[in-house]
Amino acid sequence: MSAGAANLIELDLAESSLRAVNQTLQRHNGKGEDGHYRILRPNGAHALACGLDAPLTVEIAGHAGYYCAGMNQAARVTIAGNAGPGVAENMMSGVVRVQGDASQYAGASGHGGLLVIEGNASSRCGISMKGIDIVVLGDVGHMSAFMAQAGRLVVLGDVGSDFGDSIYEAVLYVRGRVASLGADCIEKDMQDEHRNDLADLLRLAGIEAETGEFRRYGSARQLYHFKTDHAGAY
Amino acid sequence: MCGIAGLYLKNRALERQLGALFAPMLIELSDRGPDSAGVAVYHDPIDEDGLKLTLYHPDPAFDWDGLTEFLEEEAQLSAEIQPIASHAVLISDGDEASLRPVIEGYDPELQIMSLGRVIEIYKEVGLPAEVCARFGIGSLQGSHAIGHTRMATESAVTTAGSHPFSTGLDLCLVHNGSLSNHNWLRAQIERRFGIHCRTENDTEVAAAYLTAKLLDGLSLHQALEAAIGDLDGFYTFCVGTGAGFAVLRDPIACKPAVLAETADWVAMASEYRALTGLPGVERAKVWEPQPATVYSWGAAA
Numbered sequence: 001m002s003a004g005a006a007n008l009i010e011l012d013l014a015e016s017s018l019r020a021v022n023q024t025l026q027r028h029n030g031k032g033e034d035g036h037y038r039i040l041r042p043n044g045a046h047a048l049a050c051g052l053d054a055p056l057t058v059e060i061a062g063h064a065g066y067y068c069a070g071m072n073q074a075a076r077v078t079i080a081g082n083a084g085p086g087v088a089e090n091m092m093s094g095v096v097r098v099q100g101d102a103s104q105y106a107g108a109s110g111h112g113g114l115l116v117i118e119g120n121a122s123s124r125c126g127i128s129m130k131g132i133d134i135v136v137l138g139d140v141g142h143m144s145a146f147m148a149q150a151g152r153l154v155v156l157g158d159v160g161s162d163f164g165d166s167i168y169e170a171v172l173y174v175r176g177r178v179a180s181l182g183a184d185c186i187e188k189d190m191q192d193e194h195r196n197d198l199a200d201l202l203r204l205a206g207i208e209a210e211t212g213e214f215r216r217y218g219s220a221r222q223l224y225h226f227k228t229d230h231a232g233a234y
Numbered sequence: 235m236c237g238i239a240g241l242y243l244k245n246r247a248l249e250r251q252l253g254a255l256f257a258p259m260l261i262e263l264s265d266r267g268p269d270s271a272g273v274a275v276y277h278d279p280i281d282e283d284g285l286k287l288t289l290y291h292p293d294p295a296f297d298w299d300g301l302t303e304f305l306e307e308e309a310q311l312s313a314e315i316q317p318i319a320s321h322a323v324l325i326s327d328g329d330e331a332s333l334r335p336v337i338e339g340y341d342p343e344l345q346i347m348s349l350g351r352v353i354e355i356y357k358e359v360g361l362p363a364e365v366c367a368r369f370g371i372g373s374l375q376g377s378h379a380i381g382h383t384r385m386a387t388e389s390a391v392t393t394a395g396s397h398p399f400s401t402g403l404d405l406c407l408v409h410n411g412s413l414s415n416h417n418w419l420r421a422q423i424e425r426r427f428g429i430h431c432r433t434e435n436d437t438e439v440a441a442a443y444l445t446a447k448l449l450d451g452l453s454l455h456q457a458l459e460a461a462i463g464d465l466d467g468f469y470t471f472c473v474g475t476g477a478g479f480a481v482l483r484d485p486i487a488c489k490p491a492v493l494a495e496t497a498d499w500v501a502m503a504s505e506y507r508a509l510t511g512l513p514g515v516e517r518a519k520v521w522e523p524q525p526a527t528v529y530s531w532g533a534a535a
Binding site for chain 2: 043044045063065066082084085100101103104122123141142
């Protein structure tokens with residue numbers, strides 16, 4: 001561990017174990033303490049900066065492996081590279097920013113907070129999201145927002161096949177082309193309230209884009225209600 | 235799970251370091267596959283009219299000189315044998331049709347791991363670091379290498395069930411995933427092309443499928459495009475031929491893969507962490523291969 005400029009603490013994964021680095025960060029958990037850390041030479045390590053519960057600022061100076069910033073609460077984690085599968089999985093609050101691309105199931109089952117992916121996200125982005133907001137500047141892969149329950153997913157690029165399959169009440173905004181919609185996912189009107197909602201979210205993510213260029217998608221609500229008319233089919 | 239890795243050198247000046255660059259890639263993937271490991275290395279091509287074979291015998295005391303003598307004196311085939319741990323490289327002027335029955339008839343436990351002009355395959359049960367040390371993978375030279383760390387799901391933890399699988403001259407394949415229509419395909423390929431799979435392993439069927447397509451006149455790139463329609467199951471493949479290298483993921487693409495490319499090399503691995511020791515990786519183009527998309531280099535197109 002070495003102190004850099006203005007309270008910045010650098011942790012070098014070539015010198016410290018992953019567990020030691022994560023424990024240094026997690027020592028702040030539950031105490032409401034802030035702090036500024038930079039993790040050097042991450043080299044694709046798994047589970048970096050996981051389980052944080054303090055308003056820390058954490059910079060990861062390179063590519064991260066599986067499950068980076070999982071279960072995040074309150075912390076601001078920035079990955080200066082690509083993220084492996086499951087980045088910000090089950091996030092509760094805080095901000096996770098990926099400056100490169102994200103692999104499969106980014107932001108899966110997240111309850112809150114904001115995930116910004118500056119590059120592309122691959123398949124299953126926002127699967128089972130439960131309140132998290134996700135903004136992707138590039139494209140997202142197939143089966144994104146599968147069974148998405150709550151929260152918002154914004155995609156500035158294109159979307160792969162079966163978008164929003166079996167979606168519940170999450171809201172999806174897309175600027176590019178959607179390859180195909182999944183079961184029970186439909187395009188909906190883009191009204192002023194939605195443009196305002198999207199503008200707020202883009203501002204929060206630090207992104208400039210014309211809200212009028214986006215389309216909105218959501219649930220047709222035909223799949224998740226049990227209908228007594230169909231009782232015989234069950 | 236399983237880990238797979240491949241390294242294809244574009245800059246020939248790096249060929250002396252192939253093993254030194256590749257062994258750490260495979261060892262980094264040990265916790266994805268601690269059961270067994272294997273490497274196919276492409277190096278030291280032999281003359282057009284000869285054949286290079288990698289042989290395996292489970293008995294560490296197996297008498298390789300006895301086999302040389304038998305091939306030369308009984309079968310009237312030239313034989314130059316270089317033993318390496320449980321394996322040996324045999325160079326002969328015979329062809330597959332003359333060599334295979336003689337070798338398999340000599341000792342039922344003797345197995346042919348690879349056949350071709352360029353390829354050699356080394357694979358064994360054990361941790362990847364142990365397997366690499368046993369065969370001196372770190373000091374091998376060559377143009378490209380493909381390797382696998384195995385966590386067995388479809389068949390037993392044995393040397394024969396380890397990857398890479400080779401079913402045709404200089405072709406080999408490693409696989410992360412599991413195929414679901416391999417029994418049906420195995421029968422089809424055997425009936426139509428006479429290609430006989432030697433294990434119960436699903437991956438060997440994928441290798442046999444590619445061999446069949448190449449025999450049909452397709453390029454490796456075309457054969458892999460056909461595989462997207464014909465193979466059912468989960469897969470990320472890394473495939474090598476004498477002068478080609480290719481990667482394919484199934485349309486669902488659950489099994490991970492990362493590709494990286496510089497002016498000097500192309501590398502693939504299950505995870506980015508396996509690539510961190512490669513020269514110039516900081517400036518490499520790094521990306522996740524798209525589902526159902528064939529990526530190929532060299533003579534694969």
